[in-house]
Amino acid sequence: MEAEKKAISLLSKLRNELQTDKPITPLVEKFADTDIWNQYLEYQQSLLNESDGKPRWFHSPWLFVECYLYRRIHEAVIQSPPIDDFDVFRESKEQNFFESQEPIMALCIHLQELKKTIEDLGENQLKNEFFKLLQISLWGNKCDLSLSGGETSSQKVNIMNSLEGLKPLILVNDTERLWSLLSSRKKTREDVPITRVDIVLDNSGFELVTDLILADFLLSSKLATEVHFYGKTIPWFVSDTTIHDFNWLIEEVKRSGHKGVSGCGVDWEGYVKAGRWVYHDHMFWTLPHAFCAMPQVAPDLYAELQKAHLILFKGDLNYRKLTGDRKWEFTVPFHQALNGFHPAPLCSIRTLKAETQVGLLPGQGEQLTVSEPHWLTTGKYGIFQFDGPL
Ligand SMILES: O=P(O)(O)OC[C@@]1(O)O[C@H](CO)[C@@H](O)[C@@H]1O
Ligand SMILES: [Mn+2]
Numbered sequence: 032m033e034a035e036k037k038a039i040s041l042l043s044k045l046r047n048e049l050q051t052d053k054p055i056t057p058l059v060e061k062f063a064d065t066d067i068w069n070q071y072l073e074y075q076q077s078l079l080n081e082s083d084g085k086p087r088w089f090h091s092p093w094l095f096v097e098c099y100l101y102r103r104i105h106e107a108v109i110q111s112p113p114i115d116d117f118d119v120f121r122e123s124k125e126q127n128f129f130e131s132q133e134p135i136m137a138l139c140i141h142l143q144e145l146k147k148t149i150e151d152l153g154e155n156q157l158k159n160e161f162f163k164l165l166q167i168s169l170w171g172n173k174c175d176l177s178l179s180g181g182e183t184s185s186q187k188v189n190i191m192n193s194l195e196g197l198k199p200l201i202l203v204n205d206t207e208r209l210w211s212l213l214s215s216r217k218k219t220r221e222d223v224p225i226t227r228v229d230i231v232l233d234n235s236g237f238e239l240v241t242d243l244i245l246a247d248f249l250l251s252s253k254l255a256t257e258v259h260f261y262g263k264t265i266p267w268f269v270s271d272t273t274i275h276d277f278n279w280l281i282e283e284v285k286r287s288g289h290k291g292v293s294g295c296g297v298d299w300e301g302y303v304k305a306g307r308w309v310y311h312d313h314m315f316w317t318l319p320h321a322f323c324a325m326p327q328v329a330p331d332l333y334a335e336l337q338k339a340h341l342i343l344f345k346g347d348l349n350y351r352k353l354t355g356d357r358k359w360e361f362t363v364p365f366h367q368a369l370n371g372f373h374p375a376p377l378c379s380i381r382t383l384k385a386e387t388q389v390g391l392l393p394g395q396g397e398q399l400t401v402s403e404p405h406w407l408t409t410g411k412y413g414i415f416q417f418d419g420p421l
Pocket of ligand 2: 234268348
């Protein structure tokens with residue numbers, strides 16, 4: 032109880048600093064990333080003129096301040112042993128999973144049925160299934176909990192029946208590029224025995240299920256031979272996936288009373304055990320840096336990503352970090368906005384929840400602004416945006 036009281040008082044102090052626009056203060060508790068965070072704060076300070084004073088909550092770049100908020104929440108917890116490994120968002124993540132039971136069941140059963148005949152599918156049928164599961168993983172990204180302030184944001188209906196209707200909402204659709212990359216590698220499998228797809232995960236709960244279904248399909252269809260996942264090392268943006276969430280979810284799926292569903296859990300655990308699914312932790316994902324800083328800040332992680340043949344970046348926050356969260360013109364090419372970040376061919380799979388979007392056709396963004404002023408932030412629209420050699 033003493034520890035809880037301490038954590039709560041640190042959190043109220045944090046809330047007060049935020050609400051009254053106090054200066055952003057250095058982190059105090061020694062942790063693996065503390066020095067890097069404090070250096071980044073100094074860097075933000077160095078961007079200001081002397082008369083501007085210190086970085087503050089209402090005046091510093093949103094990406095930095097928002098990441099800092101979640102890092103400070105974590106600091107309040109690690110300063111309060113013995114509850115220093117407590118995940119303050121765990122309950123809402125688990126609730127999201129349980130509230131999405133029906134569509135989860137429908138997806139798992141669909142996958143199990145598909146796998147029974149997958150060897151006999153023709154090229155076009157396989158491609159259609161690939162596109163379907165990609166779209167499910169895209170719309171799964173609607174279900175994050177930070178946009179709804181932690182309020183329930185689960186998936187209630189079976190999304191498979193809605194895909195056709197949602198297609199016009201995909202503003203950039205580079206899925207053909209993903210297909211041609213993976214299917215041409217598969218055709219030359221004898222010369223290229225390994226195809227590695229890396230997935231930089233976003234939210235746990237329903238979205239993670241859609242990502243694991245896609246990852247299972249990649250192996251079952253032989254479009255990939257191994258899938259590597261990246262999650263967060265600390266609780267992050269309410270719903271983001273940690274290793275605990277990843278293992279917990281597989282275990283829950285395995286424990287389902289429905290055979291089709293539990294079969295998925297058994298297969299997924301098997302992939303992990305066999306090393307065909309590999310989960311990686313790295314503190315870089317919970318730093319405030321844009322991804323173009325990765326070669327300097329986390330060269331080991333950059334080198335790991337370079338081993339992939341395709342990297343899928345799930346979600347809105349990853350898109351903001353890919354593009355540096357800048358106010359780009361809508362027509363700036365994605366390649367340019369990546370600002371030198373090209374570890375391997377990559378694709379952002381994201382529903383739009385923040386005001387950064389590049390790679391649109393001339394006039395496309397302006398037209399949307401006229402008809403729907405909030406199109407950038409509601410999560411209604413989505414993109415598959417690819418960058419890689421033609
Ligand atoms: O990365 P996700 O889960 O798709 O979305 C997270 C996110 O949309 O939630 C925040 C709103 O509170 C945004 O800053 C952030 O980009
Ligand atoms: Mn998220």
